[in-house]
Amino acid sequence: METRKLVIVGAGPIGLEAALRATQEGYDVTVLERGSVGAAVRSWGHVKLFTPFSMNSTSAGRLAAHAELDPGDILSGAEFADGYLNPLAECAALKGRVLENHEVQAVSRLTYGKPDRIGSPNRSAARFRILANTPVGQLNFEADILLDCTGFVSLHRHMGAGGIPCPGEHLLADQDYRIPNTAATNRFANRRTLVIGGGYSAATTICALGQLCDPAPNTKIIWVTRGQRVEPMPGVSDDPLSERVRLTNAANTLATSDNNCVDWIPGAFVDRLTRTVEGYVVALLYPDATGEGRVLQLLVDEIVANVGYRPDTRPFEELQIHRCYATEGPIKLAAHLLGETSGDCLQQSSGGAALLKNPEPNFYILGAASYGRDARFLLQTGLKQVSELFDSLETGATV
Ligand SMILES: Cc1cc2nc3c(=O)[nH]c(=O)nc-3n(C[C@H](O)[C@H](O)[C@H](O)COP(=O)(O)OP(=O)(O)OC[C@H]3O[C@@H](n4cnc5c(N)ncnc54)[C@H](O)[C@@H]3O)c2cc1C
Known part of the structure; x- marks a missing residue:
């Protein structure tokens, strides 16, 4: 009897749930995580999830992790990682299987290159070969x-026209693309901050910065969004997620009410920025019918560019993966998602395990990485992917 080897790249919520299920199915499981368990979730640890704990976990996971959290709890990222992800990685089934500080650099087949045996199931005759940077140097791992x-927060997008960098954008640091922890810094109080972006991350930043305006009345926020709308956040009709409703309403109120705190500028994008001793000089461009556009010049102290993320596809580029030209997600799932008309992530139907298949046999993209640039991913979708995938696979024990 031989046990099939299953390797998971990324110890986020979906990688860990997949690992737990894989051990239950009899696979020999290893999880390679480039940072620490839940590293991506911890990077926004001060932010509250808008889905309750019951939607972010499975009953098997809660049992294995001995999680003492209430299913209805609305947790911060750090609370979710401390109270669930870490105990899950340490549970009896996964103990010793989650290797932290193991960053996957590249993956191939042992004896086949990318152009060999195109789309053929025979490629699975050669195991996956996985190169990882580890605390003891570079190591190879193998997998059936x-x-x-790997999620999607590894790489951020850019704030220039259409998502490319604008001139001067290289002046920003990686942390300027994240939701700032305003409780842990005095970067923003009584200063002028430009916030760019029209999603829930930008709304979270606006609400956090808005709370500074009362105790620190010289705090000024300029919020730039691309679309021309009545309110910056469109919201979801009859939204059952109360935390998301609260966030949407609070950000819209700050943007549209008469206050000295937030100025909302819709329909513009950043054309260029420069750094002077007084701060960043930012040129905003409003495209008009002539194509010339109008320019507004701003002077700000800080910039927060919550302009979204994209998956890091580089470690997997030697495999045969058919990706969507728009979202960079695997094509079958991406095509299914493009057919979904609702903008509400809660309304999405699952396409089943068939959509998770790639031309590369036995290679699956799960979790936020499977949605590519499509921001509608929810943990409950990823948990369903895990369950559907393992329902469709043979068990790990082979003769
Ligand atoms: C601010 C924010 C709030 C969110 N709130 C919610 C919410 O309320 N509800 C909800 O359902 N969803 C929410 N999401 C969306 C989504 O559920 C989360 O992004 C979630 O963390 C995705 O889980 P994941 O396991 O797919 O990926 P991640 O949590 O991103 O985990 C991926 C892991 O892979 C590791 N990794 C990456 N590259 C490599 C590599 N080359 N080698 C080894 N390891 C690697 C990373 O370090 C990370 O630990 C939110 C997202 C963000 C950004």
Whole structure:
């Protein structure tokens, strides 16, 4: 009897749930995580999730982790990682299987290159070969089945026209693209901050900065969004997620009410920025019918560019993966998602395990990485992917 080797890249919520299920199915499981368990979730640890704990976990996971959290709890990222992800990684089934500080650099097949045996199931005759940077140097790992659970916050997008960098954008640091922890810094109080972006991350930043305006009345926020709308956040009709409703309403009120705190500028994008001793000089461009556009010049102290993320596809580029030209997600799932008309992530139907298949046999992209640039991913979708995938696979024990 031989046990099939299954390697998971990424110890986020979906990688860990997949690992737990894989051990239950009899696979020999290893999880390679480039940072620490839940590293991506911890990077926004001060932010509250808008889905309750019951939607972000499975009953098997809660049992294995001995989680003492209430299913209805609305947790911060740090609370979710401390109270669930870390105990899950340490549970009896996964103990010693989650290797932290193991960053996957590249993946191939042992004896086949990318152009060999195109789309053929025979490629699975050669195991996956996985190169990782580890605390003891570079190591190879091998696998019969490989799951990409690397999420999507590794790479941010840019704030220039259409998502490319604008001139001067290289002046920003990586942290300027994240939701700032305003409780842990005095970067923003009594200063002028430009916030760019029209999603929930930008709304979270606006609400956090808005709370500074009362105790620190010289705090000024300029919020730039691309679309021409009545309110910056469109919201979801009859939204059952109360935390998301609260966030949407609070950000819209700050943007549209008469106050000295937030100025909302819709329909513009950043054309260029420069750094002077007084701060950043930012040129905003409003495209008009002539194509010339109008320019507004701003002077700000800080910039927060919550302009979204994209998956890091580089470690997997030697495999045969058919990706969507728009979202960079795997094509079958992306095509299914493009057919979904609702903008509400809660309304999405699952396409089943068939959509998770790639031309590369035994390679699956799960979790936020599977949605590519499509921001509608929810943890409950990823948990369903895990369950549907393992329902469709043979068990790990082979003769
Ligand atoms: C601010 C924010 C709030 C969110 N709130 C919610 C919410 O309320 N509800 C909800 O359902 N969803 C929410 N999401 C969306 C989504 O559920 C989360 O992004 C979630 O963390 C995705 O889980 P994941 O396991 O797919 O990926 P991640 O949590 O991103 O985990 C991926 C892991 O892979 C590791 N990794 C990446 N590259 C490599 C590599 N080359 N080698 C080894 N390891 C690697 C990373 O370090 C990370 O630990 C939110 C997202 C953000 C950004």
